[in-house]
Structures are given as structure tokens and as C-alpha cells.
Amino acid sequence: MTPWTLLAEFTRLVTNPMMMFLVLLGGQVGIIFGMLPGLTATMALSLLTGLTFGLPVEYAIAVLIATYVGAITGGSRSAVLINIPGTPAQAAVCLDGYPLAMQGRAAEAIGLSVTASTLGTLFGVSMLAVFAPLLGQVALKFGSWEFFWLAIFGIVIAGxxxxxxxxxxxxxxxxxxxxxxxxxxxGIHAFPRFTFGRVELQAGFALIPVLVGAYGMGEILSVMRRDERLVVETNLDRVIPRVREVLRHWRHILRSGLIGTTIGVIPGVGEDIASWVSYDTAKRTSRTPEQFGVGSIEGLIAAETGDNACIGGAMIPVLTLGVPGSAPAAVLLAALTIHGLQPGPLLVLKHPHVIAEIVAIFVAATLAVFILSLIFVRPMVRVLLVPRQALMPIVYVLAVVGSYAIAARQFDVYVMLAFGLLGFLLQAAGFPVAPLVLGFILGPMADDNLRRALTLTAGDPTPFFTRPISAILVALSALTVLSRTPLPGWVAGRFRALRPRPGGAA
Amino acid sequence: MTRLATTVILMFLVAGLIGVDPGQAGPAPWKPARPITIIVPWAAGGSTDMTARIMASQMEKPLGQRIVIINSPGAGGAIGMKEVWDRPRDGYTWTANSSTAAISYAVLGQLDLTHRDWLYFYSLYAPNVIAVRADSPIKDVKGLIDAMKARPGAVTVSSAGAGSSGHLAAETFRLAAGTTYRHIAYAGGAPAVVAAVAGEVEVVMQLSMEAAEMLRAKRLRALAVMSSTPLELDGYGTIPAITTIIPNFAETGSYFGVMVPRDLPAAVVAAVDEAFQFAADTFTLRSFAKHMGTAHASLSGKRASDVTEAKARRVAWTLFDAGLAKRSPAELGIPKP
Amino acid sequence: MNAPASRSAPADVAAGLALGVLSLAFLVGALRMPMHTMHWTWLNAPGLVPAVLAAVLLAQALALMLRGLRHLRARSGDAGLVARALQWGAGRVVLTLALALAFAFLMGRMPFAILTAFFVFTMTVAFRGTTAWKAAASALITAAAVTWVFTRVFLVPLP
Structure with missing residues (x-):
């Protein structure tokens, strides 16, 4: 693929009015799905796959890609405005986005996050265009050992x-x-664990109700607990960030873009981890780390660039190996397949233009989402002017519908409530909620891969430390624990004396 | 005159809306008035999901309604199946699954529902394929048996989980060849195949549709198809039948399609069947089946129930012999094959 | 570094105790799972990972509780527990939870739009979110918009 074929594809796209209409439509649907807690990118894509089946392949794929970009970008709205991540990808965005909104800088925060998202997506997509075949090989280097450490690493960082x-x-x-x-x-023997003989519990707790409960319900409870009337006036004259302001953070953007893309390439790990790792790296390298968590522009930019760069990364193994790099990418893979474009090593051989075409659609979709996002910032920010006691009943209805809609199970609504209470109590006792949700996402990955790896080697644990990528992950996790272990009082001494393994003592 | 014309036009409009021809006697055929939901008890992107989506797209036209797919994965599909079973018998909720999975729930003790509680509309038949990494020293089925005998219990075989079709195939192979192996379970058919491509395991025996793309890309090499007839895979070549090495090998493989509770009203079943017959015959479904390395099927009604019953004997007793069954197939009234 | 720890001491003791009991329950449950059958040895037994995780969490919970207790001894008497809970907002939390549970329970037992309108109105008024008129308007708009958008546009089945 040369830059010229790409340019030709892009020109062909933007001069086709039907195509542009569909890209805008998909982008807007995606933004709405992303914004509403409980409705995820995965869900938007799987609904639209059915709805667009009748369209010609190119149009259908364009709608889906625009929806994907829109959903991952749109999720930051609710993160910034009501401290509830729209999709799991924006948990790290809450940390700085919401404090900024509380300081009256909501419009600025949204403008910056949209810009960072756009740059992130473009970065990821350009990596897709340049390195697709090469990075596809890296994904295969991740075996059960690496996946296990990746899960532990995720918990350690988020914690x-x-x-x-x-x-x-x-x-x-x-x-x-x-x-x-x-x-x-x-996940290995289909043995029922802690199910007390109930069929509903056999599938475990579903991710979306847990997420919506821990964040949405938890936030509802903590708002309702306080009797104060909190109305935030926000400054509306600066939505579109100044170029200089964004470019000042070019280091964070490049680094987070690189991290996001790499994490996207790894199968089964998606936007949520990408934003955490980017955020962590930004904090470590920042000159003002004390700003992180109380309204850091750098943190916001890093997290948003990271999760959006993940999109392009996640598409790399889809197109080159037929292996999804993230959950929404799995749906996109299915959609491509049923439209007769079987993703995999043969895709490029059989349809030589398809990667250029997909990259071009991505670029068009990113620009469309950028414009759509900035147009509607002002009406969105008005949400902050509504008294929160009047807003929360509506958020609760959306939380219930979001938990219910994903699989049409009443049980999931109760799961949402239970995790809401758990999250609220933990938060009241000074625990963060984000690692709970991340741990929940990574649980099966840690569990299955540890036991699978031990079975593969008949009990020999050495590959956990000798395989190159494993060794790097172990070192990074250990470093994180040791560097963050000036724990208060004697706990620190105790931990050092035990020479902790990453993640506490696993 | 005008009034008469208006009345006639109105009559036709009303008739068109409720789907009844004026003057036609007999029970009214069922016509869905709102979108139909297919609860797919597996994650999006897998074999069942893809089959359901493509069938739904083709069945919408004859039914004149949208069909919405909802993925409700977990517990090997048992939960989604139970949800569909617990819905009202109004014909608006269907499921989709493989024959192997539908049979296994009762035997594995996950559900009280047996394969006899459902009606099947099968559009694909996927056999299991034994495949190894392209650079594997194992060249054919004989070589695989020799390797398994040389290293008892150490040759790794990946599958989509305990009781999945790949695990059943490996168990069938173990019993037929008198060998042993080490079972490595993954979260689904696709990850199990990728594990073989990446070299984490030596052998994979998943369904043809799950291995097809990696075979075409020459990342995997097929040793045999676990059936009595060779398999012709587009862009790969012929895969020999396992019966040339192990003559009386019991065929393994799964049918895929839409399923509804058996006790639906007859008019609903007839309408679903009519839409299915139309869809199964479309070029879209035929070319999908061929591309996925599977056999196209169009089985419903008694024929579908009969092939499921025949499969049930194999599946249930293999699960029993492998020690996975919670309930004996004899207790469920499934005779030994 | 000790300041935050001593301020949160009572919460630490409570959380340590609760999580300790929870992880102990998980640990017992995990250890009662079969460790060795014809399908697995301890290497890939279903109880292996839950047991290890529960043990780690138990140790962490105990550490947190002990730390909390040490700091707690340094503190003197407080106002009554009930008075403090009420001041903190426990009453409002319980009311929110009760309304939320009622909504979840009534789902599917009455038309969703009506239930939604009723719920939004009750909760908004109960918490003095806005005036009754505005609450009614918000309830009707929410009910209509949610029902329409989800059933007609997103084709999501509502109970």
C-alpha cells in the first residue's frame, strides 16, 4: 500500500455523499452509545451489524467503523460530566476529567479529550497502515504465560x-x-464455582451490570447521600483547544499513542487497559505528578490518546490474523466475515485494496466524529446545570436499561444493584472502584492462563520467568509494587521483608 | 359507489395488515407483528453467532420482520438456552446453537432440558478437522498416533473447553486409536486454533469452519477430517478422511442452526419452517457454507430431529466414557450407538 | 504519611473485617472444591486460583484491620454511632436503595414507561431535586424518550 493508493481511496470516499452520510450517522450513533453508561461500543457494533446487513459491504463497514470510533470517543462525555465512564475504556478519564468539570472547566476538558481522542485514533490507524503485517506477528508471541502476567500487571498499575x-x-x-x-x-473444566446450584450464577456476573453498578449505581448513591445542592457553572468560551496547548503535550500524545496501539495489538486486551497504562506512564514521566487525579490536563490527554490509539492497534490482528484485538473488534471481525471479507492472513492476498480502504474509512470516520463531538459540546455541558438530585433518577433508569438490554436478563439488574452497593461501600471506606472493575475484567485471563500454562509444562513454572516478554512483564510489575511501597507504617516494612511478588503475593 | 370502493380498499388494507386473505378458510398462518429476537448463547464472532446472523438476514424477508440478535453467553450456552425456554411461547424468541452443545447440557447436568425439547432448523454441517502447525514434524494421522504412543499423555491438544466439540473429537480419537493426550482448554474455538498456530499446543481438532482460514493461509496443516468422506476446502485442497487410517472411526461433527422450543403453536412452527426453507436455499447461505469449509444443509422438522437423535447417541456416550457426564445417558433414555 | 491512615481508621477496621470475612468464605469454598480428580490435578484444579486469591485478600484485609486498630486506640470517644450515621447520610442512602430495589422488582410486572415515569417523579420529589411540576415534566419526558429510543431505534427489548 503506497500513500497514493491511500489518498485515492480517501478522495473517493469523501466525494461520495452517501458514504459521508453513513459515516456521520454511524459516528453520531456511536457517540450516543458511548455516552450512555451501560451501552458499550461492543453493543453498538453488534446491533448495527444486524441493521446494516442489507447494505453493500463498503457502506456497512463504513457505518460500523464510524460507530466504533464514535463510541470510544463519546464515552468521555459522561466520564467528565457525571463521573461515570460511558464505556469501560474511560475509567481513567474520570480521574482527571471530572475534577476539571468541577472546577468549571468541563467544556475545555471535553474539547481537549476529543482532540486527544482524535489524535490517538489517527496515530493508531497510521500504525495500522504502516505496520499491519509486522505487528501481527508480535501478537502471536503472547502465550498463556504472558497473558497471566499481563492480567497481574494490569491490577498492580490500576491499584x-x-x-x-x-x-x-x-x-x-x-x-x-x-x-x-x-x-x-x-473456563477450563466447566466446574461450577460458588454457584450454590443456581443456573443464573453459572455464567458468573456479567461485565456490563458489574461496570454499570460499580460506577453508575455507586455514583448515584454517593450523590444522593449528600444533601447539598451542587450546581457547577462552567466556562463555555473555550471548547476548541488552542493548537499550541495541545502540541505542548506532544510527548504524552506520541508515547500514549504507541502504548495504546501496542496494547490493542495484543489479543483480548482492549481500550480499558490501554488507557490505564498510558495514564500511568504519563504520571511517571510528568513534571507535575501531583496534579494527577485532581485535574491534570496531561492525564486526561494521555488516557484519551491511549484508549483511542488502541482502536487501530486492535484492528491489526483482526486484519492480519483474524484474531480480535479487543471486544468491539471481535464484532467487527464477525461483521467482515458475514460480508464475505474473511479477515485473516489471506485478506490482503484476496482483496489487495481492503486495508487501504479500511484505513481511509477510519480517517474519514475520525474526522467526522471530531466535528460531531465539538458541535454538541455546549448543549451537553448544560447537564451540569441540572441539580444532581433531579438527574440521578434518570441516570438510574438508564443504568437499569443498560444492564438489562445486553442480554435481556432480570438477574443482571440485581447484579447491577449489588455491585453498586459494594462499590459505594468500598468508596466510602476509601477504596478506589476502578481496580475492582479491572480485576473483574482480567479475572478469567489470570485464572485460565495460569492453570493452562501450568498444564502445558506439567507443573514447571520456569517459563513464567524465562520467556522474554514474561520476564519484562514480571520486572515491570515488581518495579511498580516496590516503587509504590512506601506504605504507611509497618505495612511497608512487612511487605519489604516478604519481598513481595507483583500484585501483593500471588 | 365511492363508499363501496373505500370499503373494499379498506378491507384489503386491513387484510394486508393482519396478513389474512379475505375468503380464505382454515387456520390463519402466523405473521410476526414485531421484531423477533434470537438469543445466541455464545459470544459474538464465533461459529454459532455467525451462522445465526447470516440465517437471520435471509429469514427476515419471508417473515417480513426484523430479526434482532442478542448474545447471552456463559456456561457453555446453557444459560441462554434456558432464557429462551423460559420466554412465552409466542414465537418471538428463538435461539441458535450447535447440535453438540444442545445435546450436552442434559448429560453434563447443566439443564433438565434435553435435545428432545427443541425443534431444529439446521443450515450447516461442520466436521472436525485434525490440524497441526505447518512446520510440525507430525505429517499424518499415523505420525500423530506414533507421537502420542511415544510420549504418552504429553502431546498437547487444544479445544474450546471441556465438553466442546473439539474436546469430544479428541476423546473419540483417544478411544478409537487407543492413545492418550494432554487436553488444553481455551475460551473458544478461535483461541484454540490460534494456540496451535502460535505453537503453544501441538494439535487442534476443532470444527472445519474454525480452522479454515488458518489452513488456507498455510499456517496450519490438516492431517485428516474426522468423517468417512474427504473434505474439499476452497483454496486449500483435499483433506483425507480419517477412515483411511482408522477404518471404523465414528464420525464427529456438529450441525448448526436456529432452534425453537418444541411446544410452540403449530402455526408458528410452520411459519418459521417456511422462512427457513426459503433462507436455507439462498445463494448467500450456500456460498457461506462452502466458504467456511462446511457442508450446506437444509434440515428441519422430523429429519432434523432424527439426525439430532442419532448424534445424541454418539455425543452422550462419548461424554460418559470420558467421565464428563453428570447423568448417565441410559437414565436419559439415550441408547448406546 | 500516617495522617490519612489514622483519619480513616474506623473505616479501615470495618472494611478489613468485612473483606476478611468475605475472603475467608471464598477460601473455605475454594478449598472444598475437588483438588484431584480423573480430569485434573492441583495444577489446573478449579479451586486453585480462587484459593490463592482469597488467601492473598485475607492477608491484606487482616493487615488493614490491624493497622486500623492500632490507629483507633490512639483516638478518644466519639458521638453515638446512630447519630453519626444519620449525619453522614445513611437515611438518604437507604431511601435511594429502597426506591431502586422497588423499581427493579416491579420491572416486567407493569408497563415499563409507566413505571419509569412514576419512579423518576417519586425519587425527584422525595429528594427535593426540583419543583413538583418540573419533576413531572422530567418523568414524562424520560419515560417517553427512553421507551421510544430503546424499543424503536436501538431495537433493544425492554421488560
Whole structure:
């Protein structure tokens, strides 16, 4: 693929009015799905796959790609405005986006996050265009050993980031999440664990109700607890960020873009981890780390660039190996397949233009989403002017519908409520909620891969430390724990004396 | 005159809306008035999901309604199946699954529902294929048996999980060849195949549709198809039948399609069947089947129930012999094959 | 570094105790799972990972509780528990939870749009979110918009 074929494809796209209409439509649908907590990118894509089946392949793919970009970009709205991530990808965005909104800088925060998202997506997509075949090979280097460490690494980072003064609470929340994920049939022998003979519990707790509960319901409870009338006036004259302001953070953008793309390439790990790792790296390298968590522009930009760069990364193994790099990418893979474009090593051989075409659609979709997002910032920000006690009943209805809609199960609504209460109580006791959810997502990955890896080597644990990527992940996790272990009081001494393994003592 | 014309036009309009021809006697054929939901008990992107989506797209036209797919994965599909079973018998909720999975729930003790509680509309038949990495030293089925005998219990075989079709195929192979192996379970058919491509495991025995693309790309090499007839795979070549090495090998493989509770009203079943017959015959479904390395099928009614019953004998007793069954097939009234 | 720890001491003791009990329950449950059958040895037993995770969480919970207790001893008497809970907002939390549970329970037992309108109105008024008129308007708009958007546009089945 030369730049010229790409340019030709792009020109052909933007001069086709039907195509542009569909891209705008998909982008807007995606933004709405992304914004509403409980409705995820995955869900938007799977609904639209059915709805667009009758369209010609090119149009159908354009709608789906625009929806994907829109959903991952749109999720930051609710993160910034009501402190509830629209999709799991924006958990890290809440950390700085919401404090900024509380300081009256909501419009600025949204403008910046949209810009960072756009740059992130473009970065990821250009990586897709340039390195698709090469990076596809890296994905295959991840075996059961690496996936296990990746899960532990995720918990360790999220735990220490979200509880900066008291990391043990962050790690405890993470372990609680991992433990909660073991409820249900186990992934290897289908043995029922902690199900008490109930069929509903055999599938375990579903991710979306857990997410919506822990964030949405938890936030509802903590708003309703306070009797104060909190109305935030926000400054509306600066939506579109100044170029200079964004470019000043070029280091964070490039680094987060690179991290996001790489994490996207790894199968089964998606936007949520990408934004955490980017956020962590930004904090470590920032000159003002104390700003992180109380309204850091750098943190916001890093998290948003990271999760959006993941999109392009996640498409790389889809197109080159037929292996989805993230959950929404899995639906996109299915959609491509039923439209007769079987993703995989043969895709490029059989349809030589398809990668250029997909890249061009991505670029067009990103620009469309950028414009759509900025047009509607002002009406969105008005949400902050509504008294929160009047807003929360509506958020609760959406939380219920979101939990119910994903699989049409009443049980999921109760799961949402239960995790809402759990999240609220933990938060009241000073625990962060994000590691709980991340642990819950990574639970099956840690569990299945540890046991699978041990079975593969008949009990020999050495590959966990000797395989190159494994060794890097172990070192990074250990480093994180050791560097964040000036724990208060004697806990620190105790932990050092035990020479902790990453993640506490696993 | 005008009034008469208006009345006639109105009559036709009303008739068109409720789908009844004026003057036609007999039970009214069922016509869905709102979108139909197919609860797919597996994750999006897998074999069942893809089959359901493509069938739904073709069945919408004859039914004149939208069909919405909802993925409700978990517990090997048992939960989604139970949800469909618990819905009202109004014909608006269907499921989709493989014959192997539908049979296994009762035997594995996950559900009280047996394969006899459902009606089947099969549009694909996928056999299992034994495949190894392209650079594997194992060249054919004989070589695989020799390797398994040389390293008892150490040759790794990946599958989509305990009781999945790939695991059943490996168990059938173990019993037929008198060998042993080490079972490595993954979260689905696609990851199990990728594990073989990446070299984490040595052998994979998943369904043809799950391995097809990696075979075409020459990342995997097929040793045999677990059936009595060779398999012709577009862009790969002929895969020999396993019966040339192990003559009386019991065929393994799964039918895929839409399923509805058996006790639906007859008019609903007839309408679903009519839409299915139309859809199964379309070029879209035929070319999908061929591309996925599967056999096209158009089985419904008694024929579909009969092939399921025949499959049930194999599946249930293989699960029993492998020690996975919670309930004996004899207790469920499934005779030994 | 000790400041935040001592301020949160009572919460630490409570959380440590609760999570300790929870992880102990998980640990017992995991250890009662078969460790060795014809299909698996301890290497890939279903109880292996839950047992390890529960043990780690138990240790962390105990550490947190002990730390909390040490700091707690340094503190002197407080106002009554009930008074403090009410001041903190426990009453409002319980009311929110009760309304939320009622909504979840009534789902599918009455038309969704009516239930939604009723719920939004009750909760908004109960918490003095806005005036009754505005609450009624918000309830009707929410009910209509949610029902329409989800059933007609997104084709999501509502109970």
C-alpha cells in the first residue's frame, strides 16, 4: 500500500455523499452509545451489524467503523460530566476529567479529550497502515504465560494509580475484582464455582451490570447521600483547544499513542487497559505528578490518546490474523466475515485494496466524529446545570436499561444493584472502584492462563520467568509494587521483608 | 359507489395488515407483528453467532420482520438456552446453537432440558478437522498416533473447553486409536486454533469452519477430517478422511442452526419452517457454507430431529466414557450407538 | 504519611473485617472444591486460583484491620454511632436503595414507561431535586424518550 493508493481511496470516499452520510450517522450513533453508561461500543457494533446487513459491504463497514470510533470517543462525555465512564475504556478519564468539570472547566476538558481522542485514533490507524503485517506477528508471541502476567500487571498499575496515598486499598480492590470473577463455571473444566446450584450464577456476573453498578449505581448513591445542592457553572468560551496547548503535550500524545496501539495489538486486551497504562506512564514521566487525579490536563490527554490509539492497534490482528484485538473488534471481525471479507492472513492476498480502504474509512470516520463531538459540546455541558438530585433518577433508569438490554436478563439488574452497593461501600471506606472493575475484567485471563500454562509444562513454572516478554512483564510489575511501597507504617516494612511478588503475593 | 370502493380498499388494507386473505378458510398462518429476537448463547464472532446472523438476514424477508440478535453467553450456552425456554411461547424468541452443545447440557447436568425439547432448523454441517502447525514434524494421522504412543499423555491438544466439540473429537480419537493426550482448554474455538498456530499446543481438532482460514493461509496443516468422506476446502485442497487410517472411526461433527422450543403453536412452527426453507436455499447461505469449509444443509422438522437423535447417541456416550457426564445417558433414555 | 491512615481508621477496621470475612468464605469454598480428580490435578484444579486469591485478600484485609486498630486506640470517644450515621447520610442512602430495589422488582410486572415515569417523579420529589411540576415534566419526558429510543431505534427489548 503506497500513500497514493491511500489518498485515492480517501478522495473517493469523501466525494461520495452517501458514504459521508453513513459515516456521520454511524459516528453520531456511536457517540450516543458511548455516552450512555451501560451501552458499550461492543453493543453498538453488534446491533448495527444486524441493521446494516442489507447494505453493500463498503457502506456497512463504513457505518460500523464510524460507530466504533464514535463510541470510544463519546464515552468521555459522561466520564467528565457525571463521573461515570460511558464505556469501560474511560475509567481513567474520570480521574482527571471530572475534577476539571468541577472546577468549571468541563467544556475545555471535553474539547481537549476529543482532540486527544482524535489524535490517538489517527496515530493508531497510521500504525495500522504502516505496520499491519509486522505487528501481527508480535501478537502471536503472547502465550498463556504472558497473558497471566499481563492480567497481574494490569491490577498492580490500576491499584497503585487509583489509591496514590494508600496503595494497599487499590490492590485489595483489584484482588476482590479477580475473586468476584471466579464465580460461575470455570473456563477450563466447566466446574461450577460458588454457584450454590443456581443456573443464573453459572455464567458468573456479567461485565456490563458489574461496570454499570460499580460506577453508575455507586455514583448515584454517593450523590444522593449528600444533601447539598451542587450546581457547577462552567466556562463555555473555550471548547476548541488552542493548537499550541495541545502540541505542548506532544510527548504524552506520541508515547500514549504507541502504548495504546501496542496494547490493542495484543489479543483480548482492549481500550480499558490501554488507557490505564498510558495514564500511568504519563504520571511517571510528568513534571507535575501531583496534579494527577485532581485535574491534570496531561492525564486526561494521555488516557484519551491511549484508549483511542488502541482502536487501530486492535484492528491489526483482526486484519492480519483474524484474531480480535479487543471486544468491539471481535464484532467487527464477525461483521467482515458475514460480508464475505474473511479477515485473516489471506485478506490482503484476496482483496489487495481492503486495508487501504479500511484505513481511509477510519480517517474519514475520525474526522467526522471530531466535528460531531465539538458541535454538541455546549448543549451537553448544560447537564451540569441540572441539580444532581433531579438527574440521578434518570441516570438510574438508564443504568437499569443498560444492564438489562445486553442480554435481556432480570438477574443482571440485581447484579447491577449489588455491585453498586459494594462499590459505594468500598468508596466510602476509601477504596478506589476502578481496580475492582479491572480485576473483574482480567479475572478469567489470570485464572485460565495460569492453570493452562501450568498444564502445558506439567507443573514447571520456569517459563513464567524465562520467556522474554514474561520476564519484562514480571520486572515491570515488581518495579511498580516496590516503587509504590512506601506504605504507611509497618505495612511497608512487612511487605519489604516478604519481598513481595507483583500484585501483593500471588 | 365511492363508499363501496373505500370499503373494499379498506378491507384489503386491513387484510394486508393482519396478513389474512379475505375468503380464505382454515387456520390463519402466523405473521410476526414485531421484531423477533434470537438469543445466541455464545459470544459474538464465533461459529454459532455467525451462522445465526447470516440465517437471520435471509429469514427476515419471508417473515417480513426484523430479526434482532442478542448474545447471552456463559456456561457453555446453557444459560441462554434456558432464557429462551423460559420466554412465552409466542414465537418471538428463538435461539441458535450447535447440535453438540444442545445435546450436552442434559448429560453434563447443566439443564433438565434435553435435545428432545427443541425443534431444529439446521443450515450447516461442520466436521472436525485434525490440524497441526505447518512446520510440525507430525505429517499424518499415523505420525500423530506414533507421537502420542511415544510420549504418552504429553502431546498437547487444544479445544474450546471441556465438553466442546473439539474436546469430544479428541476423546473419540483417544478411544478409537487407543492413545492418550494432554487436553488444553481455551475460551473458544478461535483461541484454540490460534494456540496451535502460535505453537503453544501441538494439535487442534476443532470444527472445519474454525480452522479454515488458518489452513488456507498455510499456517496450519490438516492431517485428516474426522468423517468417512474427504473434505474439499476452497483454496486449500483435499483433506483425507480419517477412515483411511482408522477404518471404523465414528464420525464427529456438529450441525448448526436456529432452534425453537418444541411446544410452540403449530402455526408458528410452520411459519418459521417456511422462512427457513426459503433462507436455507439462498445463494448467500450456500456460498457461506462452502466458504467456511462446511457442508450446506437444509434440515428441519422430523429429519432434523432424527439426525439430532442419532448424534445424541454418539455425543452422550462419548461424554460418559470420558467421565464428563453428570447423568448417565441410559437414565436419559439415550441408547448406546 | 500516617495522617490519612489514622483519619480513616474506623473505616479501615470495618472494611478489613468485612473483606476478611468475605475472603475467608471464598477460601473455605475454594478449598472444598475437588483438588484431584480423573480430569485434573492441583495444577489446573478449579479451586486453585480462587484459593490463592482469597488467601492473598485475607492477608491484606487482616493487615488493614490491624493497622486500623492500632490507629483507633490512639483516638478518644466519639458521638453515638446512630447519630453519626444519620449525619453522614445513611437515611438518604437507604431511601435511594429502597426506591431502586422497588423499581427493579416491579420491572416486567407493569408497563415499563409507566413505571419509569412514576419512579423518576417519586425519587425527584422525595429528594427535593426540583419543583413538583418540573419533576413531572422530567418523568414524562424520560419515560417517553427512553421507551421510544430503546424499543424503536436501538431495537433493544425492554421488560
Amino acid at each position: 497503585s494509580l487509583t489509591a496514590p496515598t494508600d496503595p494497599i486499598k487499590g490492590w485489595m480492590a483489584g484482588f476482590l475484582g479477580l475473586l468476584m470473577a471466579t464465580v460461575g463455571l470455570d
